[in-house]
Amino acid sequence: xxxxxxxxxxxxxxxxxxxxxxxxxxxxxxxxxxxxxxxxxxxxxxxxxxxxxxxxxxxxxxxxxxxxxxxxxxxxxxxxxxxxxxxxxxxxxxxxxxxxxxxxxxxxxxxxxxxxxxxxxxxxxxxxxxxxxxxxxxxxxxxxxxxxxxxxxxxxxxxxxxxxxxxxxxxxxxxxxxxxxxxxxxxxxxxxxxxxxxxxxxxxxxxxxxxxxxxxxxxxxxxxxxxxxxxxxxxxxxxxxxxxxxxxxxxxxxxxxxxxxxxxxxxxxxxxxxxxxxxxxxxxxxxxxxxxxxxxxxxxxxxxxxxxxxxxxxxxxxxxxxxxxxxxxxxxxxxxxxxxxxxxxxxxxxxxxxxxxxxxxxxxxxxxxxxxxxxxxxxxxxxx
Numbered sequence: 001x002x003x004x005x006x007x008x009x010x011x012x013x014x015x016x017x018x019x020x021x022x023x024x025x026x027x028x029x030x031x032x033x034x035x036x037x038x039x040x041x042x043x044x045x046x047x048x049x050x051x052x053x054x055x056x057x058x059x060x061x062x063x064x065x066x067x068x069x070x071x072x073x074x075x076x077x078x079x080x081x082x083x084x085x086x087x088x089x090x091x092x093x094x095x096x097x098x099x100x101x102x103x104x105x106x107x108x109x110x111x112x113x114x115x116x117x118x119x120x121x122x123x124x125x126x127x128x129x130x131x132x133x134x135x136x137x138x139x140x141x142x143x144x145x146x147x148x149x150x151x152x153x154x155x156x157x158x159x160x161x162x163x164x165x166x167x168x169x170x171x172x173x174x175x176x177x178x179x180x181x182x183x184x185x186x187x188x189x190x191x192x193x194x195x196x197x198x199x200x201x202x203x204x205x206x207x208x209x210x211x212x213x214x215x216x217x218x219x220x221x222x223x224x225x226x227x228x229x230x231x232x233x234x235x236x237x238x239x240x241x242x243x244x245x246x247x248x249x250x251x252x253x254x255x256x257x258x259x260x261x262x263x264x265x266x267x268x269x270x271x272x273x274x275x276x277x278x279x280x281x282x283x284x285x286x287x288x289x290x291x292x293x294x295x296x297x298x299x300x301x302x303x304x305x306x307x308x309x310x311x312x313x314x315x316x317x318x319x320x321x322x323x324x325x326x327x328x329x330x331x332x333x334x335x336x337x338x339x340x341x342x343x344x345x346x347x348x349x350x351x352x353x354x355x356x357x358x359x360x361x362x363x364x365x366x367x368x369x370x371x372x373x374x375x376x377x378x379x380x381x382x383x384x
Contacts, residue, residue, distance in 0.1 A: 003207035008171040018174040022049030028130035029084035035098035066097035092140025100148035102128040124163040138241035139189025141249015143171035157269035175242035187336035191280030196248030200255035217247035256366030266357035273344035303368035
């Protein structure tokens with residue numbers, strides 16, 4: 001057995017921890033760029049903390065999911081303003097953009113030198129600028145991962161910057177920041193978190209260290225995602241989901257993912273589809289296809305028994321089997337009002353192209369069993 005484990009240099013979790021952000025930032029530098037979502041006003045409360053700590057700051061908003069173009073603009077602006085600290089404050093998009101800006105700020109050359117898939121995929125040789133990651137959603141776990149996923153409009157694909165240098169210096173996870181999250185966003189980000197707990201648990205690179213966080217994370221998500229969706233001010237449910245998201249990020253960064261994320265990468269590059277919504281629409285079908293393929297082609301594969309354990313964790317029933325887990329997940333998606341993929345413009349004619357790209361995705365390589373193009377096409381059509 002061999003595996004590697006790496007995460008953010010420091011993780012702060014708990015209600016009220018957000019109040020420490022100003023003092024933490026001051027310990028790293030004197031001028032901060034706050035990378036946030038499309039509404040720059042949302043960063044005002046963070047800015048007030050920085051001002052109180054005697055730190056200069058400016059805001060760089062990212063509209064939608066981060067693109068190579070937007071990140072390039074962020075790097076130019078950070079250099080021009082002589083920012084020496086980057087803070088990602090928002091959902092996974094803002095945090096991924098912040099990680100990319102922090103990494104490119106200190107490394108010479110062009111972005112294409114470092115991007116996977118569409119670039120040369122070279123290593124970042126210098127440490128990134130000090131980076132704080134403060135999530136305001138509970139889904140991606142980007143605050144503890146070593147990659148930044150960027151969309152390239154030119155190539156209609158998503159590609160990653162990937163390096164241990166992109167691990168934030170501090171991941172500050174305050175569940176109170178998610179209390180005002182709208183139900184639809186709670187649902188899609190929460191399903192992303194659940195997916196990022198299930199896939200690392202059953203994937204080919206699962207290991208004992210990530211297994212523990214996956215089990216605990218699934219247990220918390222199963223009992224709290226629907227509650228957080230129905231009652232957004234439920235502090236206990238929000239805390240569970242913030243922790244589930246954090247655990248999912250730790251797990252995916254150190255074990256891997258699977259076919260859901262193998263699909264999500266090309267779909268996110270080809271269509272204006274939010275990552276969490278894509279994962280949610282695909283998760284039940286991928287689970288069902290994996291279980292069926294394992295039973296038919298690899299009945300002794302330990303992943304099949306792991307799917308039984310997933311079902312027991314999700315349903316709370318010690319007698320549950322993998323099929324029960326699939327049913328539970330479908331019913332949860334229905335209760336959360338998860339939209340089909342056609343909502344984002346996918347049609348039957350897009351299936352072959354998406355499948356072709358998904359087969360090349362890095363996440364697909366960790367799926368518990370290789371799925372055929374036909375099986376992948378059936379999953380995608382069922383999710384339309």
